[in-house]
Amino acid sequence: MNNTIVGFPRVGKLRELKFISEKYFRGEVTKEELQQVAKALRAEHWKFQKSAGINLIPSNDFSFYDGVLDTAVLFNVIPKKYQELNLDEIDTYFAMARGYQGEAGDVSALAMKKWFNTNYHYLVPEISDDTEVKLVGEKPFEEYVEAKQFGIQTKAVLIGPFTFLKLAKYQGEKKAAEFAQDFVKGYVEILKKFESLGTEWVQFDEPALVQDLTVEDLNLFNTLYKNILKEKRNTKILLQTYFGDLRDYYQEITALDFDGFGLDFLEGKETLHLIEKYGFPEGKVLFAGLVNGKNIWKSSYEKVLGTLEELKKYTKEIVLSTSCSLLHVPYTLQNENSLKPEVEQYFAFALEKLQELRELSVLTDTDDYRIEKEYQENKELFAKERLGQNPDVKAKVDDLKEEDFIRLPKRSERQKIQKDDLELPIFPTTTIGSFPQTIEVKKNRTAYRKGEIDKAAYDSKVNEFIKACIEKQEEIGIDVLVHGEYERNDMVEFFGENLEGYVFTEKAWVQSYGTRCVKPPIIFGDVKRTKAITTSYLEYAQSLTDKPVKGMLTGPVTILNWSFPREDISLKEMAYQIGIAIREEVLDLEKAGIKIIQIDEAALKEKLPIRQSDWYTEYLDWAIPAFRLCHSGVKPETQIHTHMCYSEFNAIIKDIDNMDADVISFEASRSKLTILDAIQESGFETEVGPGVYDIHSPRVPSVEEIMGALETMLKKIDKDKLWVNPDCGLKTRGILETEASLINLVEAAKILRKQY
Numbered sequence: 001m002n003n004t005i006v007g008f009p010r011v012g013k014l015r016e017l018k019f020i021s022e023k024y025f026r027g028e029v030t031k032e033e034l035q036q037v038a039k040a041l042r043a044e045h046w047k048f049q050k051s052a053g054i055n056l057i058p059s060n061d062f063s064f065y066d067g068v069l070d071t072a073v074l075f076n077v078i079p080k081k082y083q084e085l086n087l088d089e090i091d092t093y094f095a096m097a098r099g100y101q102g103e104a105g106d107v108s109a110l111a112m113k114k115w116f117n118t119n120y121h122y123l124v125p126e127i128s129d130d131t132e133v134k135l136v137g138e139k140p141f142e143e144y145v146e147a148k149q150f151g152i153q154t155k156a157v158l159i160g161p162f163t164f165l166k167l168a169k170y171q172g173e174k175k176a177a178e179f180a181q182d183f184v185k186g187y188v189e190i191l192k193k194f195e196s197l198g199t200e201w202v203q204f205d206e207p208a209l210v211q212d213l214t215v216e217d218l219n220l221f222n223t224l225y226k227n228i229l230k231e232k233r234n235t236k237i238l239l240q241t242y243f244g245d246l247r248d249y250y251q252e253i254t255a256l257d258f259d260g261f262g263l264d265f266l267e268g269k270e271t272l273h274l275i276e277k278y279g280f281p282e283g284k285v286l287f288a289g290l291v292n293g294k295n296i297w298k299s300s301y302e303k304v305l306g307t308l309e310e311l312k313k314y315t316k317e318i319v320l321s322t323s324c325s326l327l328h329v330p331y332t333l334q335n336e337n338s339l340k341p342e343v344e345q346y347f348a349f350a351l352e353k354l355q356e357l358r359e360l361s362v363l364t365d366t367d368d369y370r371i372e373k374e375y376q377e378n379k380e381l382f383a384k385e386r387l388g389q390n391p392d393v394k395a396k397v398d399d400l401k402e403e404d405f406i407r408l409p410k411r412s413e414r415q416k417i418q419k420d421d422l423e424l425p426i427f428p429t430t431t432i433g434s435f436p437q438t439i440e441v442k443k444n445r446t447a448y449r450k451g452e453i454d455k456a457a458y459d460s461k462v463n464e465f466i467k468a469c470i471e472k473q474e475e476i477g478i479d480v481l482v483h484g485e486y487e488r489n490d491m492v493e494f495f496g497e498n499l500e501g502y503v504f505t506e507k508a509w510v511q512s513y514g515t516r517c518v519k520p521p522i523i524f525g526d527v528k529r530t531k532a533i534t535t536s537y538l539e540y541a542q543s544l545t546d547k548p549v550k551g552m553l554t555g556p557v558t559i560l561n562w563s564f565p566r567e568d569i570s571l572k573e574m575a576y577q578i579g580i581a582i583r584e585e586v587l588d589l590e591k592a593g594i595k596i597i598q599i600d601e602a603a604l605k606e607k608l609p610i611r612q613s614d615w616y617t618e619y620l621d622w623a624i625p626a627f628r629l630c631h632s633g634v635k636p637e638t639q640i641h642t643h644m645c646y647s648e649f650n651a652i653i654k655d656i657d658n659m660d661a662d663v664i665s666f667e668a669s670r671s672k673l674t675i676l677d678a679i680q681e682s683g684f685e686t687e688v689g690p691g692v693y694d695i696h697s698p699r700v701p702s703v704e705e706i707m708g709a710l711e712t713m714l715k716k717i718d719k720d721k722l723w724v725n726p727d728c729g730l731k732t733r734g735i736l737e738t739e740a741s742l743i744n745l746v747e748a749a750k751i752l753r754k755q756y
């Protein structure tokens with residue numbers, strides 16, 4: 001059986017592309033040097049795939065920053081403000097990606113958005129009425145030819161016109177459909193060009209097809225592709241979907257004259273049923289996405305081969321593929337030196353997945369794969385008892401009862417009790433948790449990591465930072481203090497490291513956007529808290545002041561969403577395991593005299609399913625309870641806060657209120673104020689702290705500006721429910737601007753109090 005992948009990661013095995021790009025941005029290397037590294041990386045990636053035995057290797061899956069941005073530039077979708085800089089091609093591209101400030105002018109970057117349900121972010125193309133859509137770039141052809149020079153006949157990959165038009169932002173009157181013909185022309189031209197180069201397959205990525213679509217959307221899709229497919233000659237077109245299934249549109253879409261359909265059998269839970277129910281079009285090739293492109297576990301050969309056997313009943317020609325691009329997994333286990341073999345045996349990163357594809361392909365061609373060694377070994381791994389199981393944890397989850405998810409008394413009563421007990425002024429001031437991570441803070445951590453100082457020395461330094469932080473906050477006059485989070489550099493890693501069941505990697509980086517990569521920890525086994533994690537720091541902080549110090553934890557959904565999850569148990573079960581661990585920490589904090597505890601859910605929305613019909617059944621029905629589980633056991637006097645880094649939660653506002661926190665803070669500066677209407681209209685009960693200034697910039701907001709923001713908020717929010725705080729943690733900020741901003745924030749609250 002032939003095999004392929006949807007796409008390969010681009011940043012390089014050791015993030016070479018990141019480092020050379022950043023050097024280029026700083027003016028330390030030339031364009032030529034940048035291009036050379038990129039070219040070498042592409043060559044390396046093709047060679048990896050070739051030597052691993054991949055038959056149909058993709059090209060144009062490389063990108064300097066982002067594939068959607070590449071597509072925009074390819075079709076001349078370059079807003080005027082960038083064109084007017086008069087930079088060359090690559091610098092215009094980077095100006096769109098990162099903004100530009102220099103001799104040529106001053107423009108901000110395009111907006112960035114989450115790529116469907118992943119942690120990858122794309123740049124949002126901007127189309128205005130006078131945008132002249134036409135094919136102007138050469139990148140796909142150049143890279144195709146480049147691969148051919150290595151003797152590799154690649155499958156050229158492009159983001160399809162439908163997904164592109166769905167993701168773009170329209171600045172003027174004209175909407176997507178009005179640009180359809182221009183895109184048809186452009187894509188037809190691309191096909192012709194590939195035709196002349198002798199390309200066998202072109203892959204159009206259309207993940208937008210797995211969303212809920214309207215009739216208009218489907219019309220747009222049909223218009224685009226009926227016209228493009230009309231012009232098809234020898235080069236075959238693969239319609240590639242991923243992150244879900246085609247559901248209601250399966251029949252309609254597969255009736256179109258594509259030569260191949262790439263379907264996701266993992267996140268596309270309905271894909272197999274759809275084929276069983278409606279069959280698969282004759283004479284077409286099925287690109288079966290069976291190896292997970294999003295997670296780091298080995299595939300079960302039994303499962304994959306079983307599905308392939310079933311599929312063979314419906315179609316003759318199958319190409320084994322990944323469920324989506326391997327962009328979402330780290331490069332290779334070869335980079336890992338500290339993973340124990342008994343742990344590592346379960347993992348497959350990108351390179352190891354290539355290996356799996358080859359082995360699986362070979363197995364399908366044998367008379368009886370069940371007797372082959374590769375199959376047997378893989379089967380044994382899945383059959384034997386899995387490492388990291390903990391019956392106690394399982395029992396705790398099984399024993400959870402309805403009341404464990406319900407906090408009593410109800411919130412309106414608690415709010416009264418807390419008002420009396422905490423004696424806070426109206427418009428209480430607070431911060432989101434972290435204070436600037438200065439060089440000394442980082443030095444302390446590094447010294448401890450390297451073993452230069454012991455835990456006691458490390459902690460005593462952390463306590464010094466805490467003391468200074470408390471003193472500063474008292475001096476500024478903040479009402480609810482924080483300890484500053486000096487003991488952690490990352491809100492998930494810190495808890496992962498202190499919980500049993502987690503595994504960490506050294507170099508398992510995954511691109512999050514542009515040159516930024518993240519290294520998510522792996523949930524390997526059952527998650528358990530074995531010791532108190534934050535109490536000693538909080539207890540110390542509280543001992544220094546009479547004002548309440550807010551305990552600071554990360555919530556279970558965020559911990560889960562920013563980790564690689566297990567595949568042998570459900571997300572719900574993992575969320576509950578982590579929820580129980582955080583609950584234990586919450587109760588310990590309470591016992592230690594902490595009266596206010598914030599449980600951050602910065603990534604709550606991250607894994608909200610793409611289709612609205614799946615929101616509850618697949619996600620919110622356990623995600624919200626997992627949060628409630630953390631705090632349902634506290635006394636009525638204990639005030640529970642949560643925080644989210646965004647305010648686009650209008651659509652799930654009821655669910656946010658159902659988390660049953662007493663207070664929520666979120667980002668609301670700039671133009672994000674529509675949330676205020678939603679809060680008012682939904683009868684939102686949780687007290688709210690919409691961020692009064694943007695911490696992502698070093699700018700110090702004036703007192704008047706903050707008052708202005710608060711006055712706007714007071715038009716929609718009850719005065720007894722409004723908190724005053726920045727919009728996120730302060731850890732990336734400098735000390736000076738932080739102090740100046742907080743002084744103004746406190747001043748604004750004081751002036752406002754006099755008026756109410």
Ligand code: GLN
Pocket residue numbers: 432433434485491552600602643644645728729730731
């Ligand atoms: N408490 C965390 C902080 O202040 C929250 C970070 C976040 O929301 N991303 O840094």
Ligand code: ZN
Pocket residue numbers: 432602643644645646727728729
């Ligand atoms: Zn935040």
